[in-house]
Amino acid sequence: MEKINDEIMDKLKKVCICKAISKAKIKSAIADGADTLEKVQKATGAGTGGCGGNRCTPKILEILKEYDK
Ligand code: FES
DSSP, X not given: OHHHHHHHHHHHOEXXXXXXXXXXXXXXXXXXXXXXXXXXXXXXXXXXXXXXXXXXXHHHHHHHHXXXX
């Protein structure tokens, strides 16, 4: 149950607000081999919105760190 809730939350949570990119999308890009900030941005389009990645870059780095463990 816990895991299902996490997945729903990941879909609802927007990492990149400008481009409306969810945490689920970021995670799936990482699962597909995007292991750096640049690769995640390229794969998802995060960081290309109006704020120039100011808001989403720290969040993407945070998610990448979770996978680094
Ligand atoms: S929040 Fe990602 S580019 Fe603005």
